[in-house]
Amino acid sequence: MIRRPPRSTQSRSSAASDVYKRQTNIVRIITACWKALCSLPRSWHQRIAVVIGALVYLLAKDRRRIAAANINACMPSLTSHKKVKLLKANFFFLGLSILDTGVAWFWSNKKIKASISYRLDGLEHLNSLNNQGNLIFFKHSQHLELDARLLAMHAEVYGVARSHNSSEMDSLQTNGRLSSIKDTANKNNPRKFMKWLKGGKNVLYAIDQDYGWTHSSKLRFFNQEAATITTAAKILALTNCNLLFLNSYYDQHELVLEMSSIDPADLTPDELSQKINNLMEAKITTHPAEYLWAHRRFKSTLGKAFYKTGR
Numbered sequence: 001m002i003r004r005p006p007r008s009t010q011s012r013s014s015a016a017s018d019v020y021k022r023q024t025n026i027v028r029i030i031t032a033c034w035k036a037l038c039s040l041p042r043s044w045h046q047r048i049a050v051v052i053g054a055l056v057y058l059l060a061k062d063r064r065r066i067a068a069a070n071i072n073a074c075m076p077s078l079t080s081h082k083k084v085k086l087l088k089a090n091f092f093f094l095g096l097s098i099l100d101t102g103v104a105w106f107w108s109n110k111k112i113k114a115s116i117s118y119r120l121d122g123l124e125h126l127n128s129l130n131n132q133g134n135l136i137f138f139k140h141s142q143h144l145e146l147d148a149r150l151l152a153m154h155a156e157v158y159g160v161a162r163s164h165n166s167s168e169m170d171s172l173q174t175n176g177r178l179s180s181i182k183d184t185a186n187k188n189n190p191r192k193f194m195k196w197l198k199g200g201k202n203v204l205y206a207i208d209q210d211y212g213w214t215h216s217s218k219l220r221f222f223n224q225e226a227a228t229i230t231t232a233a234k235i236l237a238l239t240n241c242n243l244l245f246l247n248s249y250y251d252q253h254e255l256v257l258e259m260s261s262i263d264p265a266d267l268t269p270d271e272l273s274q275k276i277n278n279l280m281e282a283k284i285t286t287h288p289a290e291y292l293w294a295h296r297r298f299k300s301t302l303g304k305a306f307y308k309t310g311r
Contacts, residue, residue: 027168038102042115045099046253053095057088064091066307067293073302074222075288089289090142097142104149105176118150122259125244126155126202133197133241135232136204137262138248139280140292145177147248147257148204152180158196159184159204187211190231197239204246207232207273208280210300218301219274222281227300232276233269245279249287 037048057064068087071078078086103112126134136157141147151157159177161184164170177184181204185192193203207229208221219228236243243262248255262279264272284291296307 023166023168027166027172031172034098034102035106038099038106042103045096049092049096049099051095052098053088053092056094057091063294066296067091069307070293070295070297071288073224073298076223086289087293090291090293093142093290094294097145100143100146101176104145105172105179109153112149112153116146116150116255117253118255118257120150120154120257120259123154125242125259125261128200128242131200133200133239134202134244135197135235135239135241136202136244136246136259137232137276137280138204138206138246139208139284140206140295141248141290142292143248143250143255143290144292146255147246148177149180150255150257151204151246152182155202157181157202157204158193160187160193160206161185162187190235194235194239197235197241203241207276208297209295210297212300216300217270217273219270219277221277221297224298225301226277226298228273228277230269230273233264233267233272236264236272245276247283249283249290 040048064087067090068083071083071086071090075083075086103116107115128134138144138147148157148159157180159181161173161177163186164173174184182201183196185196193205196203210227211229213227215229215231216227217230218225219230220226221228232243235241243264245260245262247258247260250256262276267275296304298306
């Protein structure tokens with residue numbers, strides 16, 4: 001005789017299935033609308049970004065408070081008026097990032113080449129006479145997905161990423177990124193991307209977010225102490241790779257990508273990561289509105305309460 005599971009168990013299973021289906025349908029609707037919005041002429045994107053940025057600025061109070069707190073902490077010399085101006089400009093680029101990410105994930109190479117004005121400098125740094133891999137550090141510009149797509153159109157690129165909290169969005173994100181880069185590895189799976197580096201591959205990697213104290217040290221970022229990943233030196237020792245830095249910024253309507261070399265020169269793990277922090281800080285300062293300020297970069301040092309009060 002086959003026993004049926006209790007009705008309570010069946011109800012929970014059915015409810016979970018309904019929630020999953022509902023979330024999947026929502027993601028599909030969002031994706032369809034997103035693709036439609038991104039399909040509009042590129043000349044319209046900046047005007048659309050103004051509207052999206054203004055709406056998010058008004059409605060996303062938590063995101064606005066986090067960005068404002070970071071700007072206040074990192075750029076204390078700015079007047080109150082300039083800080084507000086920078087914050088609003090930052091939300092314009094947040095709005096543009098929605099379109100830029102859609103371009104990166106949904107457009108063909110042919111359409112990107114025809115519609116996006118961009119320039120890549122320093123690609124010769126990817127060429128290694130000894131077939132060494134290249135660990136490419138980058139800062140979290142709000143157009144980083146488009147940066148990666150443009151780079152991948154001219155070189156074979158792999159990436160280190162963090163999974164999205166939503167399985168549906170994680171699938172969308174992964175599929176979008178795999179439209180350009182060869183493969184991604186979770187940041188908690190270093191063996192996978194170190195194998196790529198040992199095989200002479202190009203791997204994108206970022207250390208400018210707060211991932212807690214595991215593999216991190218208290219280093220300086222702008223004028224604040226920040227939990228900073230210090231694994232670069234270990235990866236270098238294990239793979240004998242080259243260290244590069246990818247800077248990106250908008251010059252009017254042209255997106256510029258600049259590749260440069262980082263000299264590790266007998267630095268300790270902390271010293272090397274601090275050197276990368278300093279390099280990122282210098283590049284962010286040149287185009288501060290394009291940086292992802294709406295991340296709780298100092299939550300491990302200043303505490304989560306800092307982003308509730310902004311002080």
